[in-house]
Amino acid sequence: MTQTAPWTRADVGARLADDAARAWLDEALADAARAAQAPPVESSPYTSHSWELSFAAAGRHCGQDNADAVRTLLLVEARAGVETLTRLYRQGSAAERRAVLLALPALVDGPCAVHLVDDALRTNDTRLVSAAVGPYAAAHLDPHAWRHAVLKCLFTGVPLDAVADLAVRAAGDAELARMLTDYAAERSAAGRDIPHDLERALTLTGEQPQRPQEL
Known part of the structure; x- marks a missing residue:
């Protein structure tokens, strides 16, 4: 199911x-x-x-x-x-x-189970990572941990559709935009494709994705 x-x-x-x-x-x-x-x-x-x-x-x-x-x-x-x-x-x-x-x-109701989300995000099990970034994480992860959760999804290939309230939390997040831009630049420098999800998340922050050669 x-x-x-x-x-x-x-x-x-x-x-x-x-x-x-x-x-x-x-x-x-x-x-x-x-x-x-x-x-x-x-x-x-x-x-x-x-x-x-x-x-x-x-x-x-x-x-x-x-x-x-x-x-x-x-x-x-x-x-x-x-x-x-x-x-x-x-x-x-x-x-x-x-x-x-x-x-x-x-x-x-509160953040007292965040340690379970943190543990799942330390793994490379994509089904755990996907489950960890649901509504509980959206409500209770602090900004630093939440940004790294978004990056973890990109690192492991978990679609950002799994990230609950992505648009709400990403809006206006300049630090997330910086992290995404840095990650895109690293991939571009290594000759790797930039995931469409990364560009979508960057757009949600209010920043416009640059072409790979510009990063």
Whole structure:
């Protein structure tokens, strides 16, 4: 399933291949909901709930194409807090980490989960980078980190369409324009093409892209 979070239970159910997968999802979501209603318990790095086993097994039961959506639904149903999200991210596979990143806008109001975005942006995994630059990053990354996130997308080939609120945050950003111009000049000097996305981002800052020989 393409990356279009947030998903609904109906969206996901319609995509599942058979009744067994839908029954598995119903039980997994019910388990997550029970965990959300349970009294809080003393937490530790080793604390986990049964729904987290379903979080890990989502691809096996519902298909890899649906795993992002299923995992995101489970996190939302369980009302996972930053501590749980951080643990699942640290201990999870790349696919599980991606689901945590996609769920952040629905679960975390403030910047207290920015460390997860920062970690994803230090990788060269394009699916993690793409998930990291969504609405949560747009709302909570500081200007310096956000500019470097845009450059990271260009370095790794992640389309800038993945960057939430790109036009809003890029508008009038002279420092981003400088960074983009410097990167374009480096590519031009190395005889490499300048990505169309770079020119588009530069235009959004209010600067006009120059021809490669002018950079």
